Amino acid sequence: MVPTLFGRIQTRLFLLATVGVVVTLLIVPVLPGSSGALGARYANALLVLLAVAVLGIVWELIYHFLMQFRWEKDWPTLFGLLTLVPEGLLLYFLLRSGAVDFIDPVPPAAFWTHFTVVWVCMWLVANGPMRVPFIRWRFRGGRVL
Amino acid sequence: MAPPNTPAPAGDLTPELLGAPEWTDQMVAAAGIPMYDIPFLTVGGGMGSFVTLDYLRVYGVPTSQMRVISNIDTPWQTYEFLTRCSQIPRSERIRSDSASRPDNLWGFPSYALQETWKDKTPAYLWQLLTEPLLNDYWTPRAGTVFESIEREAKRISYWDMLVKGQVRMVRRRVGGGYFTVVTPPEGSGPTKRVIFRSRFVHLAVGYPGLKFLPDLQEFRTKHNDYQHVVNAYEPHEQVYEFLKTRPGTVVIRGGGIVASRVLQRLFDDREKYGLKTQIVHIFRTFVAGSHGPHIWARRKGGNGWAYQGFNYPKSVWGGQLKAEMRKLEGAERAAKYKEMGGTNTPYRRRWQEQMRAGRSGGYYHAVQGTVDRVERAPDGRLVSYVRSNDGIVREPVADYIIDCTGLEADISEHRIFADLLQYGGAFRNPLGRLEVERHFEVKGTASGDGVLYASGSATLGGYFPGVDTFLGLQIAAQEIADDLARRGFVRKMGPLRSTSQWFKWAFNTPV
Ligand SMILES: Cc1cc2nc3c(=O)[nH]c(=O)nc-3n(C[C@H](O)[C@H](O)[C@H](O)COP(=O)(O)OP(=O)(O)OC[C@H]3O[C@@H](n4cnc5c(N)ncnc54)[C@H](O)[C@@H]3O)c2cc1C
Numbered sequence: 001m002v003p004t005l006f007g008r009i010q011t012r013l014f015l016l017a018t019v020g021v022v023v024t025l026l027i028v029p030v031l032p033g034s035s036g037a038l039g040a041r042y043a044n045a046l047l048v049l050l051a052v053a054v055l056g057i058v059w060e061l062i063y064h065f066l067m068q069f070r071w072e073k074d075w076p077t078l079f080g081l082l083t084l085v086p087e088g089l090l091l092y093f094l095l096r097s098g099a100v101d102f103i104d105p106v107p108p109a110a111f112w113t114h115f116t117v118v119w120v121c122m123w124l125v126a127n128g129p130m131r132v133p134f135i136r137w138r139f140r141g142g143r144v145l
Numbered sequence: 146m147a148p149p150n151t152p153a154p155a156g157d158l159t160p161e162l163l164g165a166p167e168w169t170d171q172m173v174a175a176a177g178i179p180m181y182d183i184p185f186l187t188v189g190g191g192m193g194s195f196v197t198l199d200y201l202r203v204y205g206v207p208t209s210q211m212r213v214i215s216n217i218d219t220p221w222q223t224y225e226f227l228t229r230c231s232q233i234p235r236s237e238r239i240r241s242d243s244a245s246r247p248d249n250l251w252g253f254p255s256y257a258l259q260e261t262w263k264d265k266t267p268a269y270l271w272q273l274l275t276e277p278l279l280n281d282y283w284t285p286r287a288g289t290v291f292e293s294i295e296r297e298a299k300r301i302s303y304w305d306m307l308v309k310g311q312v313r314m315v316r317r318r319v320g321g322g323y324f325t326v327v328t329p330p331e332g333s334g335p336t337k338r339v340i341f342r343s344r345f346v347h348l349a350v351g352y353p354g355l356k357f358l359p360d361l362q363e364f365r366t367k368h369n370d371y372q373h374v375v376n377a378y379e380p381h382e383q384v385y386e387f388l389k390t391r392p393g394t395v396v397i398r399g400g401g402i403v404a405s406r407v408l409q410r411l412f413d414d415r416e417k418y419g420l421k422t423q424i425v426h427i428f429r430t431f432v433a434g435s436h437g438p439h440i441w442a443r444r445k446g447g448n449g450w451a452y453q454g455f456n457y458p459k460s461v462w463g464g465q466l467k468a469e470m471r472k473l474e475g476a477e478r479a480a481k482y483k484e485m486g487g488t489n490t491p492y493r494r495r496w497q498e499q500m501r502a503g504r505s506g507g508y509y510h511a512v513q514g515t516v517d518r519v520e521r522a523p524d525g526r527l528v529s530y531v532r533s534n535d536g537i538v539r540e541p542v543a544d545y546i547i548d549c550t551g552l553e554a555d556i557s558e559h560r561i562f563a564d565l566l567q568y569g570g571a572f573r574n575p576l577g578r579l580e581v582e583r584h585f586e587v588k589g590t591a592s593g594d595g596v597l598y599a600s601g602s603a604t605l606g607g608y609f610p611g612v613d614t615f616l617g618l619q620i621a622a623q624e625i626a627d628d629l630a631r632r633g634f635v636r637k638m639g640p641l642r643s644t645s646q647w648f649k650w651a652f653n654t655p656v
Contacts, residue, residue, distance in 0.1 A: 131251045
C-alpha cells in the first residue's frame with residue numbers, strides 16, 4: 001500500500017485499535033520485568049498504545065512531508081519497519097522523563113518487547129493480510145473509511 | 146446477369162444497420178442475424194477481460210450471466226506473445242511488482258511469497274524487504290504469472306464463458322443496452338455474423354495497433370525489407386541468429402524497458418557465445434541525470450535513460466498521485482500526465498553492469514539524436530542519418546535496426562473505437578484516447594439502463610493513469626464491479642464475504 005496522508009493516519013489508528021489491542025492483550029501477562037496487578041498492567045499497556053496513536057499523528061505528518069522528496073511519492077516497506085526506532089526512542093524517553101505522567105514508568109525490557117512486537121505485527125498485517133477483508137484499502141492510499 | 150441490387154446475404158450487416166446509431170430489435174431481426182441474450186459481455190479476452198470476469202465471479206455473478214468474446218484461447222496469449230518477442234521468455238522476470246497479481250484480486254499472498262515457498266529461496270523475501278532501496282524491485286517470472294492465471298481461470302470456469310470471434314462493433318439499443326456484432330470463426334455457424342444483446346458491455350481490446358517510427362516505416366516499404374529493420378514487438382530472432390554467425394552492428398532506437406531488454410539479450414549473447422556485436426543506441430531524448438522542475442518532482446536518470454520502477458510513479462496505483470489525478474479535468478489533467486510521464490526504464494543492477502562493461506569495452510555507444518532517414522549502403526547494410534541537438538551529424542552503419550519505441554497507434558485504428566467515436570457518442574480525453582468516468586464507464590455512451598465500460602491502454606489519459614498494467618486493470622475491474630453492485634447486477638462485496646472468498650481462492654475451491 002502506498003499511503004496518502006489521511007490513509008496513513010487512518011491505517012495507523014485502525015491497526016492500533018485492532019492488531020495492537022489484540023497483541024497487547026496476549027502479550028502483557030508475559031512481558032519481562034513487569035510487576036503489579038495484571039489489571040493495572042493492562043491499563044498501562046493500553047495507554048502506551050494510545051500514546052503511540054496520538055504521537056503517531058505528528059509522526060505521520062513528518063513522514064508525509066519526507067515522502068514529498070521521493071519522485072514516486074511512495075513509502076518503501078522497509079521505512080514502515082525502521083520507523084519503529086525513532087518512534088520507540090521518543091516515546092521511551094518521554095515516559096522515562098515523566099512528561100507523560102498518566103502512564104506509569106515501564107521497565108525498559110517490558111516497554112521494548114511490547115512496543116516491538118506490536119509494531120512488527122502491525123507492519124506484517126499492513127503488508128498483506130489487511131488486503132484480504134479490505135479490498136479497496138490499497139487503492140485508496142490506506143484509507144479505511 | 147446479376148440483378149442490379151443484390152440483397153445482402155442473410156445474417157450480415159445491412160446498410161440500414163450500418164447507418165443507424167441506434168438499433169431496434171426489429172431491425173436486427175429483419176437482417177436475419179441470430180441474436181443471443183447475455184446480461185454482461187466483455188470484449189477482448191486478454192488480461193483486462195480476465196481480471197474483470199474474475200472480480201465479477203468472486204463478487205457472485207454466475208457464468209450463465211457473462212460471456213467473453215475473443216480471438217484468443219487463453220487470457221495471457223497476446224501478452225505472452227508480446228513479452229516473448231520483447232525478450233521476456235517464461236523464465237525471465239516481468240516489470241510489475243510482487244502484489245500485482247491478475248489471478249488474485251487481494252494481491253495476497255504476493256508472488257514473492259509464492260516463489261519463495263516454491264523455490265525455497267528466502268533471498269526473495271530479503272529483496273522484497275529492501276526494495277527499492279538496497280535492491281531492485283522484486284518482480285515475478287513471466288511463467289509464474291501465466292501458471293497462476295491458468296489455475297484461477299479454471300477455478301472461475303473461464304472457458305465456460307469464452308466465445309470465439311472477432312467483434313466488429315457495439316451499437317446502442319433502442320430501449321436500453323447494446324448490440325455487439327460478432328464475426329464468428331469461419332464455418333462455425335450458418336451466418337456471417339451473430340449478435341449479442343446485453344445490458345452491460347466491457348471493452349478490453351488491448352493495443353489498437355503498433356506504430357512504427359516514420360523513417361523506419363518508410364525504409365521498410367520502400368525496400369520491402371522487413372528482415373533488417375524490425376520492431377521489438379514482432380518476432381525478430383533472425384537478428385540474434387545472424388549475430389551468432391558473424392560480427393555485426395545493431396542500432397537500437399528508444400529509451401524504454403523494451404530497449405533495456407533487447408540490450409540485455411545482445412549483451413548476454415555476446416557473453417555466452419563470445420560474440421563481437423557492436424551496439425549503437427540512439428535516444429531521441431537523452432537524459433543525463435536527475436530531471437524535473439523542482440525538488441519535489443525530480444526523477445533519477447543518467448546515460449540517456451530516465452529511471453523508474455514501473456511505467457508510472459508507484460503512487461498512481463493507490464497513493465497520492467492517484468488521489469490527485471482523480472480530481473483533475475482537461476488541460477490540468479493533461480499537464481499532470483506530462484509532468485509524470487515520459488519514456489522510462491527500471492534501474493536494474495544487472496543492466497547497469499552490462500552497460501558499464503559495454504561502454505568501457507567500446508562496444509556500446511549511446512548517443513542523442515533524431516534520425517532524418519535510413520538508407521541502404523552499397524554493401525546492403527543500413528545507414529542512419531542521425532542529427533544530434535548540438536548539430537553533429539552521425540552516420541552509423543548497421544546490419545540491423547531494432548525499433549524499441551513501441552509507439553501505439555491512434556485508438557481510431559481499432560474498428561470498435563472508430564465506430565464508437567462515430568456512432569456511439571464516445572469522445573476523446575485530453576490525451577486523445579477514450580474518455581471514461583472514474584468508474585470506467587465510457588462517457589457519452591449510456592443507453593437506457595445499460596452501461597458501456599472500457600479499460601486498458603485505450604483509456605489512458607483519464608482520471609487514473611495506471612490503466613495499462615495488471616494492477617491498473619484490476620483497479621478498473623473493481624470500480625466496474627462496484628458500479629455494477631450499485632446498479633443491482635451483483636451483491637456488494639464487504640469484508641466478511643471478501644475474506645470467505647479469499648479462503649476459497651487459497652484452497653482452490655471453485656467460486
Ligand atoms: C511487452 C509488454 C510487457 C508488459 N509488461 C507488463 C508488466 O510486467 N506488468 C504489467 O502490469 N503490465 C505489463 N504490460 C502492460 C499490460 O498489462 C499488458 O499489455 C496486458 O496484456 C494488457 O491487457 P489488455 O486486456 O488491455 O490487452 P491484451 O492482453 O492484449 O488483450 C486484448 C485482447 O483483445 C483482442 N481483441 C482486440 N480486438 C478484438 C476484437 N475486435 N474482437 C475480439 N478480440 C479482440 C486482442 O487480440 C487481444 O488478445 C506489458 C505490455 C507489454 C506490451
